[in-house]
Amino acid sequence: MxxxxxxxxxxxxxxxxxxxxxxxxxxxxxxxxxxxxxxxxxxxxxxxxxxxxxxxxxxxxxxxxxxxxxxxxxxxxxxxxxxxxxxxxxxxxxxxxDYNAVNKDHLNEFYSRNYHPEIIRHSKKLFLQQNYFHSVFESAKAFNYSVKQKAQSDKDGQDLMMSAFSLNGVLKLNFGMTETERNVQDGVKFLSGGLMRAVRNPTAHEPALDWPINKQECLDFLSMISFLFHQLDKSIYYNG
Missing domain, CATH: 1.10.533 (Death Domain, Fas)
Structure with a gap:
């Protein structure tokens, strides 16, 4: 060295x-x-x-x-x-x-969450660098982009989520026939919209020093985005 x-x-x-x-x-x-x-x-x-x-x-x-x-x-x-x-x-x-050897425990903590592959692709390197703010930001951006592509929409951010996952939207998680199915659809809509409002918008406009994210918060945010990625994977595009 x-x-x-x-x-x-x-x-x-x-x-x-x-x-x-x-x-x-x-x-x-x-x-x-x-x-x-x-x-x-x-x-x-x-x-x-x-x-x-x-x-x-x-x-x-x-x-x-x-x-x-x-x-x-x-x-x-x-x-x-x-x-x-x-x-x-x-x-x-x-x-x-030997940075990777030093961060062995850090890496194990990241992988223990069993994140969606897109989270690993966009956030692992930043997480290992302890750049928690941008680790979350990049995953939120990736989710926004994936929804935009699958929904074939020109909208962005919260407006995109509230439209694409609405009961009348094009990304269907189920048949929407029962109250439970409609509640699930609405729940994912509001979680996705909340993600854009709480994470993507502030991180896009605020300096990292003004909104610091610690390791535990980063892991939790990434778990939420990972869950939403899995819901997106299960959704079916239907523009009937």
Whole structure:
């Protein structure tokens, strides 16, 4: 693992997105080492130097490779804003950090939900990067697109869901002959419309910092969208 390069580059990438106090707080709580100082004439930012010192200290501490990787990834991901998590994780992997091994438990938690294949396709990578906001957003967008295609509709978002899954809509979940069947149809309509109103619309218009989504919320949101994808799979297009 190219620890010196990682220490220099991570510090440079994060110097505008955090504070010295935050760097030291995260370093103490996650890296669990006694920080030392390391001279580097190419670093001119105090915050970049602090990140460099923490990572270099971790690099010289006697730990197993797996434990060092685990602490390094958690440190970097905790400091990184959502829009940088993806590029930083790719950088760590490219420079010898076994990111997938570190995130083994994270991945198991994701797969334990038995998500619809579309959720896995659109959200797994973002979830592993701890980019929970965009993991949910991409799955909500994918569901909207799939409904739009199957309903052959020009509508979008909440209007699309309320139209396509209505009792008079083109996506039929059942025959609609009994009160129970009609309630099921209405239920999926309102859940789908609610998803668009509660998730897709806010995430499309709000910065991630203004509406943070934690891991548990992300898993729960994805479970809801997965359920709706399965309902969409069962639906029949009928424009009678």
């Amino acid at each position: 190219e620890i010196r390069l990682i220490a220099t580059q991570i510090g440079d990438r994060l110097k505008y997105d955090t504070s010295v106090n935050e760097i030291n707080r995260v370093g103490q709580s996650i890296l669990k080492v006694r920080k030392e100082s390391f001279a580097n004439d190419s670093i001119t930012s105090v915050r970049a130097q602090e990140v460099y010192n923490w990572i270099m200290t971790l690099g010289k501490t006697s730990l197993t490779k797996e434990e060092r990787n685990k602490r390094l990834v958690k440190f970097c991901m905790e400091l990184a804003p959502d829009e940088q998590k993806g590029s930083i994780s790719e950088f760590l992997i490219a420079n010898g950090c």
